[in-house]
Amino acid sequence: MTDEAITAGKRKSRIVMASTAASSELLFNGPDWNFETLGRIFEAVRKVGEGEIGLDPYRTQIEVITSEQMLDAYSSVGMPLFYKHWSFGKDFARNEALYRKGWQGLAYEIVINSDPCVCYIMEENSATMQTLVLAHAAMGHNHFFKNNYVFKQWTDASGIADYLSFAKSFIARCEERYGVESVERLIDAAHALQSHGIHRYPGKRSMDLRTEELRERERRAHGEALFNDLWRTVPQGKGKKPATKKKLEEDQRKAILKLPEENILYFLEKTAPRLAGWQREILRIIRLIAQYFYPQRQTKMMNEGCATWTHHRIMTRLHEKGQISDGSYLEFLHSHSSVVMQPDFDDRRFSGVNPYALGFAMMQDIERIAMTPTDEDRAWFPDIAGNGDAYGTLKNVWANFRDESIVSQYLSPNLIRKMGLFRIVDDHDEEEMEVAAIHDERGYREVRRALARQYDVARRDADIQVVDVDLTGDRRLELRHHVVDGVILEEKDADRVLQHLADLWGYEVRLVESDDNTVYAEHKSEPMRPFA
Amino acid sequence: MNIIDRRRDPGGKSLANRQRFIRRARALVRRAVREASAKRSIKDVEKGGDIVVPADGVREPVLRRGSQGGTREYVLPGNKKYIQGDTIARPEEEGGGSGASDGGEGEDDFRFALSDEEFLDLFLEDLELPDLAKRQVMGVEDTQPVRAGYRSSGPPASLSVSRTMRNSLSRRTALGRPRPEEIAALEAEIARLDEIGGNEERAAELREELARKQKRMRLVPFIDPLDVRYRRYDQVPKPVARAVMFCLMDVSGSMDEHMKDLAKRFYSLLYLFLKRRYKRVDVVFIRHTHEAKEVDEETFFHSRESGGTVVSTALEEMARVVQDRYPATQWNVYGAQASDGDNLPMDNSNTINLLKTAILPLCQYYAYLEVGHAKDDGGGDASSLWRAYELVARADERMAMRKVSHRRDIYPVFRELFAKGGASAETS
Structure with a gap:
């Protein structure tokens, strides 16, 4: 009891000190802000973020938007430019309905992994929220985008805006030339396969001579270190049976097509026999955009953890330095704590592990x-x-x-x-x-x-690979779903996707779901309206 | 750091995508719109609102794992009482435990909002007023003056001051009429010279100039008849932007709820349709048994009445109301009659007569809807009223008649009546 009273007393005195220490240095007063305030806030946030924590973000571009524009941005995966497709309209319609009914709030901000990093902030936000948003997005996410290895490996932040603009105009031109309907159908098919249009491993870069030499030397040293003359005396087995002619042919065929291949869209783009050039290009566009978002899926929890931890630290420092008032700080804490709330599994509100909560907790724990x-x-x-x-x-x-x-x-x-x-x-x-x-x-x-x-x-995405096709024979495309723990694909959806795939491929398509011992299911599809 | 204000940027970036979506889901949305409109009252049908379409139609399939079968594992937060080795009953279907990753699964129906405009567009797609009626709408006696440029003669009331002054100014500038200020300045200068005296030569020079300028001023008038312009008006026929819709219904005992419901649906559609074409639409409800009466909507559809059936009374009532309140020169009159086809046999000739001489000349369009039960279809002869009306309809394009026995037929019948390409198809 007394302990509590004392701590409370202490804290109170600290708050009073903080607020009296430098009330003249407050960044803003009350909820209103203008562009000058915004600039001041950003500088203060940056001073803590880059100066104290040592973050290294891209340059920032802050764009102030209205809630309508936020809804717009929602429906194009947050990107400022995107090609046109009905599915985005569907998302828009859904979000709009939810928002108008008040069932769903809007995000305070959207941040784009580009250089300069674009942060959309809503005009409705109070000054405190803008501070929070800038700390979260312009510092936290931005630093993460620039420094995390998956982003470095997979995305080209400086090129994305140009690429999207190219994609948009290319697809619009195709629509003009080949008709909206046929382009739309192609994009439908490509979207269906988008989750399997990703390279999960970076391609091997050709090495320069120096590294080549270095590697060779390492290899030799390793061989020497392991050398043991006894190996020579170990009796050899009978050796493998010589492969049959058929087997040889099959191996050769697969080697030429580089099978098996898990990037289905890539395989189609390069190999599908009946697609026209522009159709291959559109498949490529969809595939590359999926690839651009792949790092985000891999780092969702960390990325939010990083941003949440960063905004928490920056806001706290600003308050300690007397740059934001107690009231603002409380407003921030209120918003922060609802973001990092993790309902228990038996709670009605539970819908999985909250990435903000786990991420923030992990960062705090590491600290x-x-x-x-x-x-x-x-x-x-x-x-x-x-x-x-x-x-x-x-x-x-x-x-x-x-x-x-x-x-x-x-x-x-x-x-x-x-x-x-x-x-x-x-x-x-x-x-x-x-x-x-x-x-x-x-x-x-x-x-x-x-x-x-x-x-x-x-592991979350089903492991589906193109395993075989005989281009000189019946051209049937063989795919295999490597079943893990006996969980097979959702049947209706799988059949629908397979139909799209068959239309793209132009010939029969077969998908076998099996693991090493059992075959669980088999789907087949004939092209109904092949693209050609 | 840059701050860019995007708030002024044109909004509606998603409009194109939204339209594509609606086009894509058109068939589904149309069905949903019709279902939604069936539930509303006549005057509410036109409101936009929430539309629910089955998610299946606008599904975007992806390859994903099913939610059934196999072995799964979950890591969940908030353990309170379980220890290793405990077993938990499997939660009902919508697995409380499946927090893993199955996004987008509870998607059975897709709900979104349509604006009033979009709603009506879909609802009344491909419909238009019959050609004949439209001609009448456009070519009515009433005219209205519309500005059409300028002319050089006309009544003083339509003098265009600004245009006249513009002409005058350019003429004065061209002909070098001295400005009053110049003259005033000259006069002042002369007066000054006179006062100080001595400068006689200069003063005379100035006087001469003054005289020249004053002469010029007299020669070049401030406003010349040449400058004057009048506004020109053309008389343009004014379309009558008002319509009145008469709902006539037989409410005698033989009309049951089902039939009334059919009639109501038809009236709603007609109301909506007219509402799209006219600025103002009035609705008059006339119900009849052996006598007719004008009532409000509530009474019209819901109160019961008993008695015989004399259709001509309703037509008389309609003619009376038109005469009293809706002169045909100022109103577009639409009639819609619903009945089960009963009529007092001896009244038929009277009815036809009234229709031909009194009602049809007033109307843009007159629709007769015979409502019945599905089981009556095909079998039996046409009703007496039907046979009587058939004679009129054949001769007059403004009259159309249809039979409806099920609510799903209402919309097709309505479309048939107003489908693009004119009402001529209906005589077949």
Whole structure:
């Protein structure tokens, strides 16, 4: 009781001090803002973000928009320019209906991974919200976009705006020349396959001579280190049976087409026998745009975690420095805490793990481990525990991990306990679901591994590959879904997508769903209205 | 850092996509629109509003894992009481536990809002007023003056001051009429010279100039008859932008709820349709048994009445109302009659007569809708009223008649009557 009173007293005095210390330095007063305020806010935010935390974002371009424009932006995946397609109109219609009814609020901001980084902010936001938004998007997300390795590997931030503009005009020209209907049908088909139009591994870059030489030397050193004359004396097996002629042919055929191939759109673009040039180009456009968004899917939780942690720190620092008032700070905390709220699994509001909540908690936890570790932390994270450099550790994490890897590396027992994470296994052959692991000594690693798997995009998407096609024979395209844990595709949708695929390919298409032992299902499709 | 204000940018970026979506889902949306409109009262049908279309029609399929079967695992937050090895009953279908990733699954229906305009466009697609009626709408006696440039003669009331002054100014400038200020300045200068004296030569020079200028001023008048312009008006026939719609219905005992419902639907459609074409649409409800009466909407559809059936009374009432309140020169008159076809046999000739001589000449269009039950279809002879009306309809394009026995036929019948290409098809 008295303890509480004392802490409360202390805090109060600190707040009073903070507000009296420099009330003249307040960035703004009340909810109103203008462009000058916005500039001042941005400078203050940047001073903390770049100066104190040491963030390294792209240049920022702030664009003030209305709620109508925000709705517009929603329906083109947040991008300022996008080609036209009815499905975006559908999203727009849905969002508009939800918004008008008041069932769904609008985001305060949209940020685009481009250079300069474009932040759309809504005119309705109060000055406090604008500060929060700038700290969140222009600092947090922006830093993440520029520094995270998946973004570096996969996206070209400076080129995206130009590419989208090219895509838009190219598709518009195609519509003029070949008719809206036929272009629309092609985009429908391509959208259906968009989730399987992604290269998951960066292509091998051709090496220059120096690195080539370096590698050769390493390889030789490795060979020498492993040399053991005894290997010579190990009796050789009989050797493999010589391959049959048929098998040889098949292998050769697959090698020429570089099969198996998991990027279906890429395969179609390069190989589909009946597509015209412009159709291949449109497939390419859709594929490249899907690729552009691939990093975002892999880093959703981290990206939000980074931005949320950053805005929290910046707002707190601004308040400590007396640049925002107590009232503003409370307004911020109110908004912040509703963003990072994680309802329990049995709560009515529960709809999965909140990426903001988990991300923010993980960043805070990493900071804690770096600054004030417990013995447990030292045992689990010897590399970062107590290194005293919270900002450096976090920046390293933001640069070199993605959702799946950050969870499997840095989700601490402490956080698992705090969130009460547990793993359940649902085997459809059993009567009931089983609790496989909980937040205890025996369960930490298992929970952590399972959660990491949940964030693994490559595992979340069904593993479907083009495995074979005989271009000189019946040209039937063979695909295989590698079934994991006996979970097969949603049948109706799969058949619909397959129909699109058959139309694109121009000949029969077959998809077999199997794992190593069992064949679960088989789908077939004949082209009904082939593209040609 | 740059700050750009985009608020003034033209909005409606998504309009094109939205229109594409509606075009795509057109068939579905149209059906939904019609279903939605069936539930509304006559005057509310035109409002836009929420439309629900089955998600299946605008589905975007993707390859995704099903929600059934196999082995799944979930990591969930907020464990309170479970320990390792516990079992939990599987939640009902909509798995409370499936927090994993199945986005977009609860998508059974797709709901969105249509504006009033979009709603009506879809609702009345491809319909137009019959050619004949339209001609009459456009060519009525009433005319209205419309500005049409200028002319050089006319009544003083239509003098165009600005145009006249413009002409005058250019003429004065061209002919070098001295401005009053110049003359005033000259006079002042002369007066000054006179006062100080001595400069006689200069003063004389100035006087001469003054005289010349004054002469010029007299020669070049400020306004010449040449300058004057009058506004020109043309008389343009004024379309009558008002319509009155008469709903005539037999409410005798033989008309049951089903028939009234059919009639009501037809009236709603007609109202809507007229509403699109005219600025103002009045609706007059006349119900009749063996006598006719003008009533309000509520009574018209819902109160019961008993008695015989004499159709001519309703026509008389209609003629009377037109005469009293809606002179045919100022109003477009539309008649819509619904009946089950009963009429007092001896009244038929009277009815036809009235229709031919009194009603049709007043009307742009007169539609007769015979409502019945599905089971009556095909079998049996045509009703007496039908047979009587058939004679009139054959001779007069303004009259159309149809039979309807099911609510799903209402819209097709209505479309048939007003489909583009004229009402001539209806005589077949």
